Amino acid sequence: MEPFISQDEMITLLSDLVHIYSPYFREEGAVEYAYAWLKKNNLPAELHHFSEDKITHFRGANVIGRLSGDKDGPTVLLNGHLDTVEICDGWTKDPLGAELIGDRMYGVGVLDMKAGCAAILLALRAFARNTKRFCGSVVYTLVSDEEGPYGLGTDALIRDGLTDGIDVAIVLEPSSAFTDSAFPTLCLGARGGWKYTVTVKGKASHGATPEKGINAVSEAAKIVLEIEKSELRGHERLGPGSICVLEFHGGGYPLSVPDVASFSVFRHTTLGETKDDIKREVEKAIARAEIKAEAFMAFREAPNEGCDGFEAYIVPTDDPYAVSFKESAFSVTGKPVSISYFNSLGDFNYLASRAKLPTLIFGPSGSNYHSPDEYVEVESALQTANILYHFLCSVLCGQEERTKRERRG
Structure with missing residues (x-):
C-alpha cells in the first residue's frame, strides 16, 4: 500500500516540535502547539487541565481528543508525551535546531518522543481525511510530565476516567531504539x-x-x-x-x-x-x-x-490487536516485525496495570535518548506514522472501505 503521509509532512511537523524546548514541568509551549495544530487541521481537541498539590505543586495540561465512527466498534487509545528531559552537556549539534543530516534529525526529545507524537498527529489527520465511515473511536492523548518523577499527565487521565471504555492502547515510544533492535519492533510489555x-x-x-x-x-x-x-x-x-x-x-x-x-x-x-x-x-x-x-x-x-510505582506487564503474543499491528507494520515496511520488551518503564505501565488495557509500544529507531546528540531516523518515524494509519484503518474500518482506500493509494 502506498503511504498516505509524506516525508515532507513528517520533517516539517517534527522540526516545529523540536524547536520548542519542553522539559517536564515546562512543556506548555509544546502543549499549545499540538492543540493549535489539531484545531488548524479540523481535528477535535481539548486541553485537559490537572494539578498536583501534595508534592510537586505542578499545574499542567494534556491535549486530548476523540474521533467517533458511525457504528459501534473498538476504541483505540493513542498516547504520547510532549515533554522531554533537560538539555545536558556534550551536545555537538544545536539541541533545538532539528538539524537534518542524511536520514537523521537531531534534537533534544526528537526520539523520546516527539517523533512518536508527530506520528500520532499525522496518522490522525490522514485517517480523518481519507476515511468516510468507520466503526468505534480513536481517543488521542498527548500528555505532560512523562519524564518527571510521577507521570502526572497520564496519571490524571486515569484518575479522571478518560481511559474508561478503551479496548487497546498504543504508546508511540521509540521501541526499536530502546530495545536496540532493528525497526520495526513491537514491544509487548515492560519491566x-x-x-x-x-x-x-x-x-x-x-x-x-x-x-x-x-x-x-x-x-x-x-x-x-x-x-x-x-x-x-x-x-x-x-x-x-x-x-x-x-x-x-x-x-x-x-x-x-x-x-x-x-x-x-x-x-x-x-x-x-x-x-x-x-x-x-x-x-x-x-x-x-x-x-x-x-x-x-x-x-x-x-x-x-x-503513582507510587510502576507494575511490570506483558501482552500475550496472540492478542488480536498485537496481531493486527504486526500485520500493519509488515504491510507498510515489507519487513517482519520483531517482538521485544521494554527494560524500563513509563506511562505504558500505568495504562496496562492501572487502566487494565492491552498496551502496545511501537515507535521509530534512533539513538542517544536522554543523551547528547539525540537523533531519530526520519524514515522510521515516517513509517511509524503510516503503520499507525494502516492499523487504525484495519481495526476500525470494514473490508470494503479498506479496499477502496488501498486502491486510491
Missing part, C-alpha cells in the same frame, strides 16, 4: 519498578575516638553492598529486575562520627514482583550486613497511591 530510601541511624562521637560511636555512613555502605548482592527473580520474556543505587548522603561534620546516613535505590522489577518482595529483599540485606546501627526502609512519597 516495572519502585524507588525507596534506606535511612541508617548510628551514634555520634569524636573522630579521634570512633570506637565510641556507630558510624552511620560505614553501616549504610555495608547495607548497599548486601543489597547489590541480592538474588533477582527472572522471567522468560522480561528477564530479571535490576538494582541501581541513585544517591548516598551522610556525614560532613568536622571530625565527628556521622550519626545519620541514607541512600536511595531504584529497583526495576520483573513480572510478579511486588513492593512486599522488595521490602523483604531489603530486610534480608540489612540482616546480612550485621550492622550495629538501626536501619529503616521507606518507599518514596507519591501524590497518590496510583
Whole structure:
C-alpha cells in the first residue's frame, strides 16, 4: 500500500516540535502547539487541565481528543508525551535546531518522543481525511510530565476516567531504539519498578575516638553492598529486575562520627514482583550486613497511591490487536516485525496495570535518548506514522472501505 503521509509532512511537523524546548514541568509551549495544530487541521481537541498539590505543586495540561465512527466498534487509545528531559552537556549539534543530516534529525526529545507524537498527529489527520465511515473511536492523548518523577499527565487521565471504555492502547515510544533492535519492533510489555530510601541511624562521637560511636555512613555502605548482592527473580520474556543505587548522603561534620546516613535505590522489577518482595529483599540485606546501627526502609512519597510505582506487564503474543499491528507494520515496511520488551518503564505501565488495557509500544529507531546528540531516523518515524494509519484503518474500518482506500493509494 502506498503511504498516505509524506516525508515532507513528517520533517516539517517534527522540526516545529523540536524547536520548542519542553522539559517536564515546562512543556506548555509544546502543549499549545499540538492543540493549535489539531484545531488548524479540523481535528477535535481539548486541553485537559490537572494539578498536583501534595508534592510537586505542578499545574499542567494534556491535549486530548476523540474521533467517533458511525457504528459501534473498538476504541483505540493513542498516547504520547510532549515533554522531554533537560538539555545536558556534550551536545555537538544545536539541541533545538532539528538539524537534518542524511536520514537523521537531531534534537533534544526528537526520539523520546516527539517523533512518536508527530506520528500520532499525522496518522490522525490522514485517517480523518481519507476515511468516510468507520466503526468505534480513536481517543488521542498527548500528555505532560512523562519524564518527571510521577507521570502526572497520564496519571490524571486515569484518575479522571478518560481511559474508561478503551479496548487497546498504543504508546508511540521509540521501541526499536530502546530495545536496540532493528525497526520495526513491537514491544509487548515492560519491566516495572519502585524507588525507596534506606535511612541508617548510628551514634555520634569524636573522630579521634570512633570506637565510641556507630558510624552511620560505614553501616549504610555495608547495607548497599548486601543489597547489590541480592538474588533477582527472572522471567522468560522480561528477564530479571535490576538494582541501581541513585544517591548516598551522610556525614560532613568536622571530625565527628556521622550519626545519620541514607541512600536511595531504584529497583526495576520483573513480572510478579511486588513492593512486599522488595521490602523483604531489603530486610534480608540489612540482616546480612550485621550492622550495629538501626536501619529503616521507606518507599518514596507519591501524590497518590496510583503513582507510587510502576507494575511490570506483558501482552500475550496472540492478542488480536498485537496481531493486527504486526500485520500493519509488515504491510507498510515489507519487513517482519520483531517482538521485544521494554527494560524500563513509563506511562505504558500505568495504562496496562492501572487502566487494565492491552498496551502496545511501537515507535521509530534512533539513538542517544536522554543523551547528547539525540537523533531519530526520519524514515522510521515516517513509517511509524503510516503503520499507525494502516492499523487504525484495519481495526476500525470494514473490508470494503479498506479496499477502496488501498486502491486510491
